Amino acid sequence: MYYSETEARKLVIEAGLRLLENKLIARTWGNISARISKDEFIITPSGKAYDRLTPADLVKVRVSDGSYSGSVKPSSEKGVHAAAYSLRNHVGFIIHTHQYYASAVAAECRNIRTAPCAAYALPGTTKLKKHVAECIKNNPYEDMFLMARHGTLILGADMDEAFAKAEALEDKCKGLVEARVKLNAAEADKDFDTSKVNIRALPFVKVVSDPYIMKCCEKGKTVGAYIDDFAMIVGPDMQVIECDEWAAERVLLGYSTNQVARGLAGKVPMTGALDRMGGQQPALNSAIGRNAVLVKGIGAVCAGKTRSDAEAIAMIVSKNCAAACYTKYAKPLGSIDSRLQRYIYLTKYSRQMDA
Numbered sequence: 001m002y003y004s005e006t007e008a009r010k011l012v013i014e015a016g017l018r019l020l021e022n023k024l025i026a027r028t029w030g031n032i033s034a035r036i037s038k039d040e041f042i043i044t045p046s047g048k049a050y051d052r053l054t055p056a057d058l059v060k061v062r063v064s065d066g067s068y069s070g071s072v073k074p075s076s077e078k079g080v081h082a083a084a085y086s087l088r089n090h091v092g093f094i095i096h097t098h099q100y101y102a103s104a105v106a107a108e109c110r111n112i113r114t115a116p117c118a119a120y121a122l123p124g125t126t127k128l129k130k131h132v133a134e135c136i137k138n139n140p141y142e143d144m145f146l147m148a149r150h151g152t153l154i155l156g157a158d159m160d161e162a163f164a165k166a167e168a169l170e171d172k173c174k175g176l177v178e179a180r181v182k183l184n185a186a187e188a189d190k191d192f193d194t195s196k197v198n199i200r201a202l203p204f205v206k207v208v209s210d211p212y213i214m215k216c217c218e219k220g221k222t223v224g225a226y227i228d229d230f231a232m233i234v235g236p237d238m239q240v241i242e243c244d245e246w247a248a249e250r251v252l253l254g255y256s257t258n259q260v261a262r263g264l265a266g267k268v269p270m271t272g273a274l275d276r277m278g279g280q281q282p283a284l285n286s287a288i289g290r291n292a293v294l295v296k297g298i299g300a301v302c303a304g305k306t307r308s309d310a311e312a313i314a315m316i317v318s319k320n321c322a323a324a325c326y327t328k329y330a331k332p333l334g335s336i337d338s339r340l341q342r343y344i345y346l347t348k349y350s351r352q353m354d355a
Helices: 005-021 078-087 100-106 126-138 159-180 211-219 228-233 245-253 259-263 282-288 307-326 335-354
Strands: 031-037 040-043 059-062 093-097 144-147 151-156 204-208 292-295 299-304
Touching: 005 031, 005 040, 005 093, 005 159, 031 078, 040 078, 059 078, 078 093, 078 126, 078 151, 093 159, 100 144, 100 151, 100 159, 100 307, 126 144, 144 159, 151 159, 159 307, 204 307, 211 292, 211 299, 211 307, 228 307, 228 335, 245 292, 245 299, 292 307, 299 307
Parallel strands: none
Antiparallel strands: 031 040, 031 093, 040 059, 093 151, 144 151, 204 299, 292 299
C-alpha cells in the first residue's frame, strides 16, 4: 500500500526530472511527494532545482502535523500535501505543478468539470492549506484540483497515475483556452537590438513572441499579475511600450520614459540605483524594478541575472499572458498582494536558489 522510504526517494527524484521533461514545471516551481506510511511522506526540499536533487535532499514529513527533522527544509507547501494525505487514504503520490494551460485556467478562480478550484491564498500559508483541504473534502470523488492563481494539485495512487492525470488536465485546459481565446497570426515585425539593453544587474536578455504575448502587445494595456509566480519573478505588472531599446531599458530599471529624460540621456548615465547596487536591493526592486516589458511589434523583452533566469522569466511571461487573454471573471492580483510576493521572492527564494 505504501512505498518503502528508499523507493519513495528514488521515485520523487525521477518524477522531478519527468515533470521538467514534460514541461509541467520549471526550475523549483511546484513540489512532489510520495507516501511511505499512514503518517509519513517524502517531499522535495525548498528552493532546490529538480535536476540537481539527490535522495539525501528529500525530507520526511509527518502527515498529522507537518513536522520534520534534520537541517534540510521541506517545500513550503508541505502542509497542502499533508492535508491531502490525511483526507485520502488511497493516495500514495502527489504532484503540485505550475503547468502552463492549467495555471492559466486557474487564474479565473473558478471550478471546471473534473477539477474543482481551491480558493486563493498566499503560497506556503496556513490559509492556502485550509482552502485546499476544504476543496478536497468537498469534492470526495475528484483527484485533480486547480489552485486559484497558482497551479494544480494532482493526487494519484502512484506516480504513473498522478502523471496521467496531470497530462489529462493540461490537455483539457488547453482546449478551454484555445476555445475562448481567438488568436491572430501576429508575428514580430520590427527589429530590436538586445545589445542596447545594457543592465549590469540583469545582463542576460531574451526576446520571446508567442501568440499570447503578441495579443497582449496588440492590446497595448499594462498586464497585471494573473498568477502569483509572475508577481514574484517578473513584478506586479508589465508595461507595453513602443519599439524602443532605450525605453525598454528604462522600464526594466523602473525609470520614467518621459521624453525630457531622453534629451538628458547623453549627459545622465543610464545606470541607476538598481544597476549600481547589482540588483541586490529587494525593497527598491520590488517597488520599481521589473524583469520584463512588452514591446509592440516585438514581444516580451525579458532580463535576468543568468541565462537560465531569462529563460524562466520568458516562460512565466508567456503563461501570464495566456492567463490574461483567457480570464473573464477575475481581476489580476492586487497591488499590495503582488508587491508583497515580489519582495518575499527577492529576499528569500531567489537568494536561496543562488546559494
